[in-house]
Amino acid sequence: MLFIVLSVSFGWIIKKHVASIGVCWKVSKNQSLTHAKELYQYSHPLLVLALVGLFVGILDRWLLQVLSGSVQQGFYGLSYQIGGVCFLFTGAMTPLITREFAIAYAKQDFTQMSYLFRRYIPLFYGIAAFFSCFFSMQAKNVAYIIGGAKFLDASLSIAIMVFYPIHQTYGQLSASVLLATAQTGLYRNIGVTFMIIGLPITYFLIAPVDMMGLNTGSTGLAIKMVLIQFIAVNVQLYFNSKFLKFSFMKYFTHQIACVGCLLIVAFLSLKVVLFSHISSDIVINFLLNGILYTFFVAGLTYFVPALFGLTRNDINSFFQYFKSA
Numbered sequence: 001m002l003f004i005v006l007s008v009s010f011g012w013i014i015k016k017h018v019a020s021i022g023v024c025w026k027v028s029k030n031q032s033l034t035h036a037k038e039l040y041q042y043s044h045p046l047l048v049l050a051l052v053g054l055f056v057g058i059l060d061r062w063l064l065q066v067l068s069g070s071v072q073q074g075f076y077g078l079s080y081q082i083g084g085v086c087f088l089f090t091g092a093m094t095p096l097i098t099r100e101f102a103i104a105y106a107k108q109d110f111t112q113m114s115y116l117f118r119r120y121i122p123l124f125y126g127i128a129a130f131f132s133c134f135f136s137m138q139a140k141n142v143a144y145i146i147g148g149a150k151f152l153d154a155s156l157s158i159a160i161m162v163f164y165p166i167h168q169t170y171g172q173l174s175a176s177v178l179l180a181t182a183q184t185g186l187y188r189n190i191g192v193t194f195m196i197i198g199l200p201i202t203y204f205l206i207a208p209v210d211m212m213g214l215n216t217g218s219t220g221l222a223i224k225m226v227l228i229q230f231i232a233v234n235v236q237l238y239f240n241s242k243f244l245k246f247s248f249m250k251y252f253t254h255q256i257a258c259v260g261c262l263l264i265v266a267f268l269s270l271k272v273v274l275f276s277h278i279s280s281d282i283v284i285n286f287l288l289n290g291i292l293y294t295f296f297v298a299g300l301t302y303f304v305p306a307l308f309g310l311t312r313n314d315i316n317s318f319f320q321y322f323k324s325a
Helices: 002-017 029-068 070-085 088-106 110-137 139-147 149-161 164-180 184-206 217-244 248-276 282-303 312-324
Strands: none
Touching: 029 070, 029 184, 029 217, 070 110, 070 139, 070 149, 070 164, 070 217, 088 110, 088 164, 110 139, 110 149, 110 164, 110 217, 110 248, 110 282, 139 149, 139 282, 149 217, 164 184, 164 217, 164 248, 184 217, 217 248, 248 282
């Protein structure tokens, strides 16, 4: 209904303010065919990718239900939803970054595209990792707070699944380069290839032992999702590094270093709160962990700004802004 109202309003505004709408929007048959051909060439790989993604996603969940049961299905569903929380901010920024890449590519300004990649990809990756690493170390508390004692067994799958949004963020931002430069065929090929590779991995990880599987249930599906996402995203990164002429290893190393450092900080904050015995309440401990973790990460960012794709000038500018405010 909202879409219909917006469409009617848009048509009324155009008709009122553009007197020659019929002339302005009139296109020849050849132009229509050209536009249709361009639309098909750009869009049909994305349609294939979406259909394969839908099929594989349903099959993954069906295998989990049939081979592991409803309880494991519930554990995975909870871990997936919690992982989605880590993607809220960075996911909202993806269309804006895609727009900037498209504008730069239209001008054939590859220097600007390379700058945008260097400037924003590590930053948003670090933001996603900030939340994911904290939730991973707090998986048991998160499971208890959200689902209660019955969902404590889901803590391991939560601890693994919260890493999925990190490379989901990286993947969407990296894919924005492929979409902005009309490399949708390559984007489809990478996505479909790893989705198909992931299916036998899903079966092997969640199938019972007597069916040649590891019987890991929701934890196994979480491992598969994170592993396949990690590999597929770095394949995208490799092609982008060739296209924009930057070092693949630099960004690959940054991924490992960023997550590793944040996990250590999250672990330290967890132990400090645990050994301090300030409170036995789970919610209070969770909040204290969050405050201490944020404080530690702020200090880490100040001394090692490259961990979040920042520079010393960015840090100095940040402090100068607050001093002048």
